[in-house]
């Protein structure tokens with residue numbers, strides 16, 4: 302264990318190395334670039350590689366290639382770069398390739414304000430790629446969470462053979478904080494499941510009880526064949542409804558059935574009772590935390606639920622957390638995108654969107670003002 | 679398992695996936711056979727091990743080579759094979775990584791990846807099976823369609839200047855640049871055989887026939903007729919100069935090895951830099 306004072310981007314890079322990252326491919330884009338720069342220095346020290354490619358499309362494909370050599374791999378980007386990556390992301394979902402994308406959001410759309418923050422891409426992160434499946438999206442709100450959730454992201458990706466997105470933002474990227482870093486022996490690091498069957502009996506897409514097939518890599522002697530087309534358990538292209546249905550259901554279920562295990566949150570209760578529940582994520586949660594504390598002085602007893610796992614939501618847990626509150630506020634630095642997801646889960650009480658469009662860290666006073674308006678109704 | 683080998687090259691094929699989806703008379707099969715023969719020779723000579731070879735493909739008729747050969751093989755999205763192969767080569771530098779794709783896949787949508795991989799002298803063997811058309815998607819115009827040729831997206835005949843892959847690879851500093859043709863399979867095998875031994879970037883263009891789409895659209899319905907017509911356009915040269923690489927449907931195509939040199943490849947540079955940690 303060691304303690305350091307680092308920003309969110311460095312925390313992600315260090316978390317990745319702790320988790321076993323050994324290959325990084327990327328293309329520079331603000332505000333994610335210093336993850337890349339930091340890893341360019343750090344990865345060779347641990348025997349890994351950080352390479353710069355011609356674009357984000359190349360980067361995500363390189364990450365897929367390295368992962369198929371059983372090397373833990375990641376890339377980092379921001380909105381416009383992620384848009385280019387979604388083609389490859391879909392390939393990673395279909396081929397069940399473990400990888401991590403650190404997605405550091407900036408203000409969009411288009412090229413927006415590259416150096417400033419926003420949470421406009423929260424839906425793109427999960428729904429952006431073609432094919433309509435689901436991938437886990439984790440969102441840290443502090444440098445410590447950035448470190449811890451990066452490790453969790455790698456662990457989920459290895460365990461479930463899925464890409465995982467670590468959704469950060471420009472404020473967190475540049476926010477410094479105390480981070481407790483662990484060595485690999487001190488925390489659980491998950492490695493991917495390898496086949497135990499000999500090559501002639503091995504079926505590359507035959508899942509075990511956990512719905513995840515063991516993964517033979519390039520160089521393991523299995524003559525692997527990685528198929529991006531709809532495939533049966535042998536990896537043979539099979540354009541039939543039966544095979545498509547079976548594959549899609551498994552790919553979806555292996556994630557969704559793990560909601561409980563993947564779902565992570567933090568609850569802040571300034572006055573103990575949660576008459577109102579404020580839900581937030583990412584760096585906006587820092588402002589929301591200030592707001593709930595200050596609202597207590599006005600006898601508005603609100604709690605803050607910082608959601609660290611944006612997808613998949615553990616719906617049961619979320620409903621339970623909001624049980625005692627009469628109203629739910631969703632605070633985010635966009636026009637109210639994740640609010641729609643929450644509204645889809647909490648249906649027995651008012652769910653109100655508090656959109657704070659702010660290029661800096663959202664102003665707690667603005668949050669308070671909007672909450673007051675609803676509470677005094 | 680249990681199936682008698684119909685062909686000595688069957689050990690390099692995923693026989694369970696046969697027959698291939700390639701149309702009768704398609705040139706891709708000939709190119710694949712020449713490549714497997716060259717690989718087989720290298721393996722029998724002890725120069726390569728079977729498990730050292732990795733195939734990477736994108737999308738299109740030609741990239742399905744990666745689907746039928748029995749090596750570690752992987753396919754990705756249209757045009758993206760080269761960056762994926764690049765990563766494999768970096769983390770597994772003792773592998774011989776072979777990318778096979780068509781003209782649309784590698785020179786069209788993947789063009790940017792191609793030129794940067796050549797610029798890096800990335801140690802890859804990239805085989806472009808050039809049938810001058812987007813075949814799998816129904817015969818649209820490709821970067822190598824000769825001028826005047828009808829395609830489904832240039833109904834009045836293509837007027838774009840086609841890409842000369844040989845000159846492109848030469849200008850960016852590839853170590854080994856050659857053009858073969860399915861009409862000359864022995865020469866093609868020899869080009870592959872040599873290429874398998876080279877380091878740095880290896881670009882091999884294979885002029886091929888697509889009777890089903892290209893041939894049918896230009897009125898050469900018969901596979902044999904198209905093959906003959908193409909064969910008449912091929913000019914074999916021993917040591918052709920780069921100026922002889924001209925890509926011209928009217929004058930014909932010079933086949934041979936245009937560049938063959940021993941400059942350090944990307945992996946050599948990486949090895950020097952990272953003497954201790956290359957696995």
Ligand code: SF4
Nearest residue numbers: 700701704739813888
């Ligand atoms: S469409 Fe053309 S290139 Fe594709 S398999 Fe048929 S003949 Fe070959």
